Amino acid sequence: MLPATLLLPMPMHDANARASTDRDEKSFVGDGSIETYVRQLVRFDTYLFDNHKEKLSDEHLEKMTDAYNEDQLRNDRKGTALRNYIAHAVDALKPLHDGQHHNSFLKLDGDEALDYDTVVDGVYDY
Numbered sequence: 001m002l003p004a005t006l007l008l009p010m011p012m013h014d015a016n017a018r019a020s021t022d023r024d025e026k027s028f029v030g031d032g033s034i035e036t037y038v039r040q041l042v043r044f045d046t047y048l049f050d051n052h053k054e055k056l057s058d059e060h061l062e063k064m065t066d067a068y069n070e071d072q073l074r075n076d077r078k079g080t081a082l083r084n085y086i087a088h089a090v091d092a093l094k095p096l097h098d099g100q101h102h103n104s105f106l107k108l109d110g111d112e113a114l115d116y117d118t119v120v121d122g123v124y125d126y
Contacts, residue, residue, distance in 0.1 A: 038090050045086045045105060046079065047122040054112045060089060060105035 048055050049064055056064065067085040074081075089105050107113045 038087055041090045042083050042086045044119075044122050045090075046082065048106075048114075048118070049082070051121075052118055055107055055114045055118055057105055057107055063089075064105075 045056075045064075049061075049068070053061055064082060064085055067081040068079070070076075070081040071079050086105070093104060
């Protein structure tokens with residue numbers, strides 16, 4: 001058991017399934033953690049775009065390609081349009097609900113679904 005001096009008070013609020021996910025998320029996860037997580041997802045998705053396009057959903061791949069082409073036209077070596085599209089796609093992620101399809105930019109099932117080896121390659125190579 002941890003000493004009482006190391007224990008942090010937990011935020012107190014009632015669990016409400018109808019509550020805004022943003023409010024619930026912010027009560028448990030700090031803004032800095034969210035920003036770091038989004039930056040890492042942008043890096044990883046950029047890696048997939050550059051190296052494993054087959055792991056990306058067709059809908060998002062088309063939009064990512066449009067953003068990439070926009071960057072090429074502007075000679076934007078940082079890939080601002082592509083990175084912004086990915087960040088907005090991450091922000092717009094919705095969980096899978098009964099009867100609804102998820103809107104992930106990753107292929108999560110099927111033959112071309114994201115797999116462990118691709119994740120490991122992305123983490124260590126990019």
